[in-house]
Amino acid sequence: MTMKPTAVLDTFAEHLATVDLPLPVDGAEQARGQVTSARSQLADHVVPRLESLDAPLLVVIGGSTGAGKSTLVNALVGETASRSGAIRPTTRRPVLLHNPADEPWFTGTRILPGLARVRAGGEAGGRGATTGAVSDTAIAGGSVPGGPAPVARPGPDEEAAGDVHPATSLELSAQARVPQGLALLDAPDIDSVAAGNRELARQLLRAADLWLFVTTANRYADAVPWEVLRTAAERDVRVDVVMNRIPDREGVSEELATDLREMLERHGIDVTHLFLVHETELDEQGMLPPAEIAELQQHFSALAADAGGRGRIARRTLAGAIAGLAGSAREIASHARAQEAERQRLRDEALAAFTGARERIDEALGDGSLLRGEVLARWQDVVGTGEFFRGVENLVSRVRDRIGLAISGRPAPSVAAEQALGTGLVHVVIDESARGAERADASWRATPAGRYLAEGRDLSRIPEGYREQVSTAIRAWQGDVLELVRSEGADRRTKARLLSLGVNAVGVALMVVVFASTAFVPTGLEVGAGAATAVVGQKLLETIFGEEAVRRMARVARERLSSRLDALVADRSGPFLDLLDELGDHGSADLLEADADALDQLAGTIREDA
Template sequence: MTLPLGSRAARQVAGRPDPAVADELGITVYDVARDLRRDVDAVRLPLPIDGASAAESSRGRLLAQLDEHLLPRLRELSSPAVVVVAGSTGAGKSTLYNSLLGEEISQAGVLRPTTREPVLAFNPADIEVIQPGPVTEASRVVYHDGVPRGTALLDAPDLDSFLSENRSTAQQLLEAADLWLFVTTASRYGDALPWQALARATERGASVAMVLNRVPPETLTTIRADLLQRLREHGMTDVPLFVVPDVGPHEGLLDAQVVQPVRRWLALLAGPERSRAVIVRTLKGALGALPAWVTSLADAVDAQGEAADHLRAVVEHERPAARKLARDGVEAGVVAGAAVEARWRELSGTAKVDRVKVKDGAVRSLRRTGRRREDALRTLRSDVEAAAVRTLEAAGARVEERLRAVLTGPGAPAGGTAVVPETAERATAREAAVATAVEGWSASAEQVVELLGTGETAARASAAVKAFGPHGLGTLLLAAAAGSDDAARLLVRVLGDLHTEAVEALREDLADRAATTVDAELDAVVANLDSPNLAQDAASGLRVRLAELRRLT
């Protein structure tokens, strides 16, 4: 008979554990396990440093252990002990499973994989204490009198099934079980898979028994001795070992006498109190295994923080030289370039912007003529701004290229590839930031014009504004600050020494903005390191849980 036992959503995941837990392990265990699960789930290992991949895999197994076994079992200790029959393809798991029950319950045969759907069998007398959980959700649930009361028999898919969903389900069910009944054969017990699975069981502190199936009678003694020696070498001296002799080609169930030793062992686990002892033993084993897992994960988190500190130091080491190079390029007066020079020659020939009369140290011009010059100089303003944009973008791109080489090239620090921004992303952000910076620089020229000349020099400054307009005179100051010698010579004629401080202020302003552009490239990398996952105290939650676990175990 089959029975749906509800969905995961229907379970009270955050509910309190069964009162019996307080008697066996103490109610605090559930709280610690629940808090541990929260903190492990929050862990992120963003830097691809040595050990990060293994730590992430371990984190996944730890979450599975908590989700599939510890927390569900701590919530309901009175539910029957789940004994999972597991093994590799063709080991005879389903045949053994059916033979233990005395009835064809789980599909068995020569087609692989045979076990596509897990089967979970309970004794009908246990119906009142069965609780929905990961195992019941993943399995076809049946009730059968052949299952000893207080236990549940689970036939799991092959651990090495060629169907990935079967392998995933098998691993999930192993994590959820209270006891593993691992089935292998005389011809395959030396394979890597059985020992990998048993090592995983030992790692999580699970109780294990082993069935060596299809053993030829003439080699039974030798193979049994060899397997026992291997178990001792793996520190598994207390693992019960059952040997099932090879009965030759057959269909259906094994003879009852063949599986009787396993049945007797299951009967020893039967009954609420005895099965609870198995559950508690496995729980204690699982809890005892947790500190090593949590320590390893916390160490991995700390390693992430140390790698982030090193990366941050590498980036900051580049900052002084990068800023100096950007500033030096502007302060050397090489921003203007050929485009500005060409524009000046054009304006000089057509608009005659540099044809002005100076008398008694002041330029002489009609206001109407000054407005024409101002309009003509607007194209020069655009060229100066474009030259400034090119300079700042080049400075930023140069730093980005340098950082990429330092962080991802030969000899790069661990994790560098994870913090270098995408080139296209940085180019877009840089373009927008530089446009805003140059716009602000250009706009500041009119403010500089307003401050030109005081007292005796005010008249000279006023005459220059009349001759070129405030926007036009600001353009000349910007062009000179960008490195236009032509603009500088004209300013000497119309302003004398008044222009020097103004030009230097504008050039210094542009140098500051170039340095800011460089900072943005460096800060984009540093921002990727300013994550709570890479903080010095990122592992503090895990360390607290570790201390709690050690007090409990």
Template sequence: MTDPDTTAAPDPRDEAAARGLVDALETLRARLGALRLPLETPGVGAARADLHQAVDQLDDYLLPRLRAERAPLLVVVGGSTGAGKSTLVNSLLGEPVSAPGVLRPTTRAPVLVHHPLDARWFTTDRVLPGLARVTSSGRLPDTPPTGAPGASDRSPAPTHASDVGRTGVRGTPDMSGAEGAAALRLVASEALPQGLALLDAPDIDSVETANRELSAQLLGAADLWLFVTTAARYADAVPWDLLGQAARRRAQVAIVLDRVDPGAEVVADDLRRMTVEHGLGDARVFVLGEAAEQGPGALVDGLLPEAAVAEVATWLSGLGGDPEARARVIAATRDGVVDDLVRRAVALAETADGQEVADARLRDAVRRYHAEALEQVEVATSDGALLRGEVLARWQDFVGTGEFFRSVEAGVGRVRDAVVRFFRGRPKEAPQVEQAIAHGLESVILDAAEQAAERTFAAWRSDGAGAALLDGLDLARVPAALRTEVAEQIRGWQEDVLALVREQGESRRGTARAVSFGVNALGVSLMVIVFASTAGLTGAEIGIAGGTAIVAQKLLEAVFGDEAVRRLAAQAKERLNGRVDAVLRGQAARYTAQLDALGTQETGADGVRDAAHRVAAAARAERAARSVPTEGVTRPWSGGLLRGAGTFRAPEAPAGPGEPPTADEAAPARRGGWWSRRRSRREEGDR
């Protein structure tokens, strides 16, 4: 957004440096938006909160503020439940614009009060773009009569709002009233000087989670925190957690200590001590005492006495009416937020690195145990274990030990004749051997898959990142459908073996006739060799019981030759391993799919880290350019908050929104604070 409210031609160096910083921040915003931290790694909970806060600060404060540097100073009034935030805001303005109440949380929707000529800054999505806008007429209707109980959150009154218009922002649904948690109620008030806005935030310790989160979001969007606490609760942990965050990002903070009994000034001294301990030694502390003669909580028209808030009002009017002082506060907070954002982004990149490490660790467990399962199947299908029991019995039924075996022993020529006679007379036994082999293979593969699932489950369960992913998933056992899948793969492999035999027979015309009669028998023989030998080792060398593999070896060698048999056995073994590997990869995918869905292999950590370094470099360049002493350039401010006096120099308000002042209007003139002007108008009215 272009800032139309300019009083001097901007320095080109400033503009270029500011554009560079905005560009770098926009890149970082995109990369943070794509960053995911789904795995339960150490410290990830805090990192997720940091990521959310970093994105909120970019969207709600940093980018809008850089795009419109001359926008009004946004003072967010925050504090604990019942601290008196709304009463303070109302008392500073001299009229009830924010409704206090006895029910907690009192401030259900944030109220932003601005000068009428500053409305354009807040009715758009320049700041807090995620909140709908609800415009209000200003003073709350039906306010209690003077001195009536329930006139403030010192003496609560019913919550009320008068809505005269609503503006949804960025697709946010329009709210039906100011009490909607996602609405920002805008109130125009001439009691404020132009260039200053007050935002009454929900309680930071609200019983409603949404209110607490919204309050933290609003404080993150502030140029200045005006933190309200009480003498009874100033040491509570929750406020200091937030104030500690403010100190880490060097946010500009002032603290209002409310309800201090006469003679209890030591409480203020202790509060000042705590600000130093928490890194907020420059924070201005205002003390609002209880009027002894009026009794605790005594109010005038539901407002605090003028004397009680005069110091705060004068100080704020000095900030709001003095462009240079206002710019110093904005620059100090903005610079602190940029530095804090860089720190957060680098830390988030490190957390994302940890996510990638955890992803690799979990994947390695899956790979390792399923690789062991594949090796287990390879051993079981190579050491002859399958050529026992039912497979051995069916094979012996198939080949017998009589004339056929003696023919094998007599020589190759007689073997071929025996093979032809054998295949013609006994082909029906081969399917029984195939079935027995299939049953044995199925048991071996299922057992290996089951063990892989159990071991992987145990490894993931003992890992914090993996344990969270197992919730609600039955991955400790293989699915019932696996048996059917394994059976299909075994049938496919047996068909592969028969295809190999056919192809080999077609390439040797002398054996084509024998093959045509005994494809199944030769295929079964090849399966037996696969289970008994690898890399050219014969059945005799492995020593399989009953000479089972010797018969198969001799049979195939008689038909195809010994070199072809070794090649066929290697090919058949390779195809079996490929099909078993496909089964086990499918089982491993049940685990890795959980990681794939989260995209934790490539978290974007390097992109976030690089973008953070770009922001740091751009920020240095922008600050160096800003420090050039040219007209209209605000110098960096390294001190604490402005210790405002009762007067300040400020130009008259321009004729209309966005119109630069004339030369006469721009000339400095001595003015009183807005509190003084309002009090003078009241006195004139009384006369």
């Protein structure tokens, strides 16, 4: 099956639509602008031109404020078709002048689909067709590509003097004096005081097959036009230049023309034609003398008559535009990679903070911290009760004597010890998770991208319900330990010993063993007591279940505890990671780089055709 000519462009457009560059890293704002420009250029010029290589050549007339673009356009068609004046910006809404026979090419959304169409009033080609007058048979609305464009009637924003709002419509003016096969588009000033109009002017220039740049004898060296001219040169757009308002003195035209050509050559801008228009009096209708524009008019007539020449210009500009899009694709891909790298850096910072929290929890479990204070007191209650040491007293009597008997009258000491262990572990988890969140939040807020994500959020705050979530998880683990003890003590002999001591008491002993690190070195009386109680628990379990079984039970209990602790800490890191996951699609850089290669290949094919 033959591939559609625009398939490469369609794929590129789809990938551009998914590009997400939200983080404020270096160049991100510029890259977002490149995405917008590339999408508009595809829709405004590249796709419609590739689909309709025989469509009229679009000549966009652009230049600086007050260069006389509209006056020049009016002179070419012999009537006031484009408004001009002293108020800046002078051209507020772009005007597209076309031969009546070419009207179907422009009434729909084939090019510049984002601009609604407005039809100038009066008979096509007749006198009195004035800018801004909308006929009663204005173009019917619709937004289907290739179909009618939406109607827009001029509103107060576009008509008010000194308007600074960018135009949202394109005025169509059918003019018999515009030769068939050409269309002239009078664009807003490229250095307009209105930022929206400046961007619109550049958008229209990106839609041009040929750019007619209008400047004046005293402004042709201005910086802004040369910046735009360089962009045109990079895209290999065909550029013709009009130098307007040249003083009518001997030798001035030649001198200025020579200087301008040298400047163009220094900037690497290949201009095919340079037209010189002298400063002269306008007639009562504001028209230039016909002789001043005769050369330009003849040039357009000859171009309109040369279908092959128009085709070569259209293909050359199209190939340049597509090659330019390939360059943009690579630059956007580079910025997409920068975004991905920044996302990964922020993710690594958050994970490192919570990995540290998780490690500190393990340290607290293994360094005897949980076997002090209330936990130690409750454990001593357990090991100091007579029923606990029935049958194993000879093994632990010396340790029991050092620890001391439990205070009499306390009910269910094993349950109290279990609760004390659970409470201590809950506190450790919450405290260390909070420290992890504070560190992650601080590291994020140290960079612009992190501050952007953390803006308006208190990521270090303990979420509502997290304390209960931790308590529930720890109680569940303690239930796992008791079930492990029951399961291991299922045979008759072991079961008898287990029942004589109590499942809870033996379960607490296993919890103590899990919390006691094999590398534990006691320092101080209280810690030493904690170490001794861990030894008591170990000996007790080995007496009941055997050494191998105790090692297996301790390993399983540690693994289950570790799994639950991992989940608790991971849940606390969730708000940070969720913000990163919400940033959107990943992997767009690879797609865009593949698009760039395909676009380069397409541009080369079109150049060969040209």
